[in-house]
Amino acid sequence: MAKRRKVSAPSADDLNKIEEEFRRETLNRASAAVAPISQVAADAAQAQSIASAEERAEIARDKTDAEAHREAKGQGRVIAEIPLDQIMEDAIVRDRTVLDPAEMDELKLSIRAHGLRLPIEVFETSAAPDGARGGDKPFGLLSGYRRLYAVRELYALTGDAQFASIKALVRDPNDLGGAFSAMVEENEIRASLSHFERGRIAVIAAKQGVFANTEDAVAALFASASKAKRSKIRSFSLIFEELGDMLEFPELLKERDGLRVAAALRNGAESRFRDALAAGQGATAADEWAILEQVLQRVEDEIASNPKRGGRPKTAIAPGWDGPDVLHLSSGVTLQRQSDSQGHFIRIKGKGVDQTLIEAAMTQLQHLFEK
Numbered sequence: 001m002a003k004r005r006k007v008s009a010p011s012a013d014d015l016n017k018i019e020e021e022f023r024r025e026t027l028n029r030a031s032a033a034v035a036p037i038s039q040v041a042a043d044a045a046q047a048q049s050i051a052s053a054e055e056r057a058e059i060a061r062d063k064t065d066a067e068a069h070r071e072a073k074g075q076g077r078v079i080a081e082i083p084l085d086q087i088m089e090d091a092i093v094r095d096r097t098v099l100d101p102a103e104m105d106e107l108k109l110s111i112r113a114h115g116l117r118l119p120i121e122v123f124e125t126s127a128a129p130d131g132a133r134g135g136d137k138p139f140g141l142l143s144g145y146r147r148l149y150a151v152r153e154l155y156a157l158t159g160d161a162q163f164a165s166i167k168a169l170v171r172d173p174n175d176l177g178g179a180f181s182a183m184v185e186e187n188e189i190r191a192s193l194s195h196f197e198r199g200r201i202a203v204i205a206a207k208q209g210v211f212a213n214t215e216d217a218v219a220a221l222f223a224s225a226s227k228a229k230r231s232k233i234r235s236f237s238l239i240f241e242e243l244g245d246m247l248e249f250p251e252l253l254k255e256r257d258g259l260r261v262a263a264a265l266r267n268g269a270e271s272r273f274r275d276a277l278a279a280g281q282g283a284t285a286a287d288e289w290a291i292l293e294q295v296l297q298r299v300e301d302e303i304a305s306n307p308k309r310g311g312r313p314k315t316a317i318a319p320g321w322d323g324p325d326v327l328h329l330s331s332g333v334t335l336q337r338q339s340d341s342q343g344h345f346i347r348i349k350g351k352g353v354d355q356t357l358i359e360a361a362m363t364q365l366q367h368l369f370e371k
Contacts, residue, residue, distance in 0.1 A: 107147070119168050121143045
């Protein structure tokens with residue numbers, strides 16, 4: 001019986017040598033018989049690695065993720081980190097005209113301690129639509145003015161690199177009406193706008209062509225507001241249109257006072273208000289209101305005394321007693337005495353009754369009852 005030969009598996013070096021010799025012999029034979037184009041295809045196929053099933057699945061996932069990222073970026077759902085010096089904050093007119101220092105300090109402390117939790121919204125100025133202006137900066141601000149302002153101040157104060165840029169969503173600028181609405185809605189929720197600021201932004205949005213007119217702007221920007229509130233906003237819109245360039249403290253105008261001014265403007269008092277403001281502009285909000293109120297008193301008196309203007313004529317009240325409890329004074333002040341279970345009291349009303357007059361009356365009463 002022939003002796004069996006022991007067979008051993010070739011080593012890695014042996015296999016490499018066999019493969020190298022095989023490739024050399026194969027290439028030599030193929031080069032003489034294969035057409036050039038076929039050789040190119042064969043070389044390309046040989047150069048391309050054959051991916052496993054797991055690798056092909058990973059490639060497919062990467063492709064899907066890339067497509068989803070592109071779609072999210074196109075829809076403005078991807079947060080970008082944008083340097084501050086690349087953002088133009090006045091690309092569209094802001095609704096907020098006054099920043100409360102205390103609120104801004106609180107916002108800066110929050111951002112410094114916890115970072116910016118809500119990104120701002122910007123658009124590419126190269127695609128700036130009607131109602132927005134482009135510029136030499138690649139991005140324009142849509143919403144988040146207070147956050148951008150706070151981060152700018154933090155960077156100026158600290159020089160910390162973490163405040164040199166800001167998180168932002170890049171939005172499509174074509175829907176500028178939506179941008180105005182988002183800006184207003186954000187400030188209504190986070191830091192309520194003054195009555196004047198509401199009216200101002202409605203007028204500006206209409207003048208920039210975002211809305212057909214102020215009526216449409218108020219209806220769209222303050223859609224969730226009640227009918228009464230929208231009516232008040234339209235009144236303050238009128239104040240901005242006719243007196244906005246003359247007023248120094250319009251944001252401090254109280255609701256009731258603003259409605260009185262708007263009513264006078266509807267009765268043709270614009271030139272009288274402007275003349276009065278031009279002649280003696282107040283240094284404070286109280287001074288400015290005193291000027292407006294002087295005009296208001298005259299206008300309201302004229303309306304009340306002129307039946308043709310829709311008011312009721314005033315009837316002069318003769319000084320003296322009107323029954324046992326009411327006394328009309330020649331100054332126009334009326335005193336009415338009343339009593340209840342706790343004692344007696346005198347109600348004082350009429351023009352000219354203010355804190356100073358009441359204090360003087362209290363002093364006189366003190367002298368009377370201490371005798």
